Amino acid sequence: MADLQFASRVLVTVNDSNTVRAPTTDILLPAFFILRRHSQLFSADGWGLHTFGLICECLGKLEQDVEYINCAITLLEAAYEEKEDPIVECQFVIARTNGYEGLLTSFENVLGLLPEDAGA
Numbered sequence: 001m002a003d004l005q006f007a008s009r010v011l012v013t014v015n016d017s018n019t020v021r022a023p024t025t026d027i028l029l030p031a032f033f034i035l036r037r038h039s040q041l042f043s044a045d046g047w048g049l050h051t052f053g054l055i056c057e058c059l060g061k062l063e064q065d066v067e068y069i070n071c072a073i074t075l076l077e078a079a080y081e082e083k084e085d086p087i088v089e090c091q092f093v094i095a096r097t098n099g100y101e102g103l104l105t106s107f108e109n110v111l112g113l114l115p116e117d118a119g120a
Contacts, residue, residue, distance in 0.1 A: 003038045007031040007051050014058060024058065031055050039068065046075035046088075050095040069095060 010031040014024055035052035042048055053068035076092035079085070 003034045004048055007035050011054055028055055028059050046072045047091050
């Protein structure tokens with residue numbers, strides 16, 4: 001749990017435009033190594049895998065990002081179907097918004113709902 005809390009604080013720090021800090025890579029690497037170990041020890045932790053995917057994305061490791069976020073989506077969806085826990089549902093929705101295919105589908109659905117003259 002402490003690993004995830006640390007990584008979450010790192011992500012907040014990196015994404016906070018008001019914070020003066022060291023280069024982003026220097027801040028992200030400790031979280032990357034911690035979450036890599038966490039994902040090996042707790043491979044069924046969807047939230048941990050999602051956080052690791054976000055760290056990978058920030059470091060430019062896009063193939064790993066997609067791999068871990070897709071795995072997280074699968075795990076969180078299965079956990080929600082089993083328990084219907086609102087916290088897991090929220091985690092699933094957040095992870096799903098990072099999935100490119102899901103995001104593209106949602107965007108196309110929204111565009112389909114707009115009247116044809118809305119873009120003019």
